[in-house]
Amino acid sequence: MNKKTMLSLTMIMAMSLTATVGCSNKEAAPTDGTSTPKVTEFKVSLRHINVRDTSKPQQDILLEAVKAAETALPGVKYELDGVEDTVNRDTKLKAEMAAGNPPIIFDLFGGPDTQNYQKAGHLLDLTPILADLGLSDKFIDLGEFTVDGKVYGLPRSGYTEGVFYNKTMFADAGVSVPKTWDEFLAVCEVLKGKNIVPIASGTGGPDGWVVNMIANSLFVREAGKEVQEGFVNGTSKWNDPKVIESFKKLETLKTKGYLDKSALALKYAEGQAKFYQGGAAMTMDGSWAVSAFEDKEKSKIAGNVGFFNFPEVGGPGDGYINGGFSNGYGFSSHANENELKGIKEFIKQYYTEALQKKALLTANDFPSMKLQDSSGTTGVLNEVISVTNEAKGIFTAFDSVVQPKVKVTLETTMQELIGGKVTPEKAAEKMQKIQDEANAGK
């Protein structure tokens, strides 16, 4: 062959190679002429958020369920894809939903996320599947994943939020668990006097939601549970005096030096680390953090941490505890027949009493399903469970009630509040302005 032909041939081969690289997998050829039935191999994409070191127990449980499903349903192969939680929720899954091609199974938050994706037609209605598998009554609360009476997601676990504290530091400082806001401030003052950072919080950068845990409990305490729905339906306003009072209380924590002065320089994980490395006496966090605090290898306070409900302020929302069942798995409505089988099998194998109990014991996760037997928990999780049971009731987190725009604005506004950039009154005005826009559908 001459040079010219060689060159052309090489070009064509190189280009066709590049073209075929991006092609998707073909189905396996069926075996022919034998008595074994044709096994179609198919993949089911599964997006999870168990990428942090602290999520290893949840990942083990997921893998166990996936393995059981692959055994029970021949031909299925679940392709797991792990992405960090805020990245999945705010960026990746959103983009996939916008393009109309989410994974078949994916980590999903209830509330506005579920409502928006359902409105765009991407969520699979699970009501018939639940009925088929006999799971319709087995969940404690499906409210956040229900739209117009149909269920579009299944919570993996529940959570409550409150104040975790370092028992040794409290004992050494001679303080006990505070019940009221004034007692809480007094405890902080004593700790500060002993050069201990009273409250750790990693709420810088994208983690404005962390300080919102405190803000949320404060404004519900001051103005009552109904204030949250009230923002959306107009019966309550962010610039109501009670809400402004809650912002003032949050500001006090900063001005008196009770909230870590590095709060805005640290991200969530760093704030947690400060607490469980013994750098601070308290932190406001959710029950999902119990694994990190009780991790014997990483945490200096394992076995030595306690939990109490956010203190009372003398308002209508006292005694309630922030909690909910708002994170779990959703499923794509664009699944084909085989993928639907994969979905159903996954639900059957993952949402079982055995795995829920395992999550409770190994990952310290609050079960989302009703357990016949929840004995065997140790450590601070016991306190979390008993505090939750003693609470007057549960109120759901504000961000599953208000529109996403409002949630995001509270994050930046509360960061500005504790940074001294805005007054409580100004912050309230700002929030109400955005709430009005969101309510008007802008």
Place this chain on the structure above:
Amino acid sequence: MNKVLRNPWAYGLFVIPALIMYIAIYILPLLSSLQHSFTNWNGINEATFNGLDNFKKAFTDEKFWIAFKNNIIFVLFSAFVQVPIIIFISMVISGVRKNLNFYKTTVFLPSILSTAVVGVLWQFIYHPDVGLINQLLRAIGLESWTHAWLGEESTAFLSILITNSWQWFGFYIVLLLAAIFSVPKELLEAAEMDGAVGLKRSWFITIPIIRPVILVIMLLAITGAMNSLDIVLIMTYGEPFGSSEVMGTYLYKQAYKFNDFGYASAISIIIFAFTVLVTVIFQWIAKRTEEVEH
């Protein structure tokens, strides 16, 4: 080779793959962004045309102007602080006799790290409690000079600029070293015989000759400053209070936190237009000041 290129089919075969990629990855998204910048779009439902509303919003948006200002600071820092330091270090390294390769490699190493790694690495260095900087300051008794480098408005953006410079110094230095070593030896010897040594030689002989490469480096640094996103997003996310926001991160937030893809597209068009403007001004200034012929 010439025969091949004269044949239109062969010519096309070589050019088309790259052209397809260029159009698909650059031109089409640019046109799509341009189209969406005139709409109101939440990324999921239909986009509705809203004329110049997004651009008007940008011009009255105080946070956008802070981001814009930060981009300008970034550009000025790159052109007038980063580049002179690069020139200086290159000159110093070019004078080294032994172990030149060792210095070149060491200085180049940060550039091979991904921006995410660099961001996380320097977050630890800037950490208010256990970070290297604060620990060093405390060790030498300068506790009062410690800061929450990434958490305070006054220091956050500067910290990012320093990290960004650290990452890219090596890359530009290696480029400049190649240029310095290609200066003809006869010229340098002739200059030496005429009495120009050390600083004089560098300033009057070497720098004018490597001027084209310096201009390239400046242009790369400036365009990098205009479309920076990753380093800011990782280190501070634009906080505290938007003080370290750049236009790139602002548009990212508008798109993914506020679901306002129309506004985000408008911002991206503004970044594009402004970068083109800065580049054109830069080329004009470069042409006006004379080039050395040799």
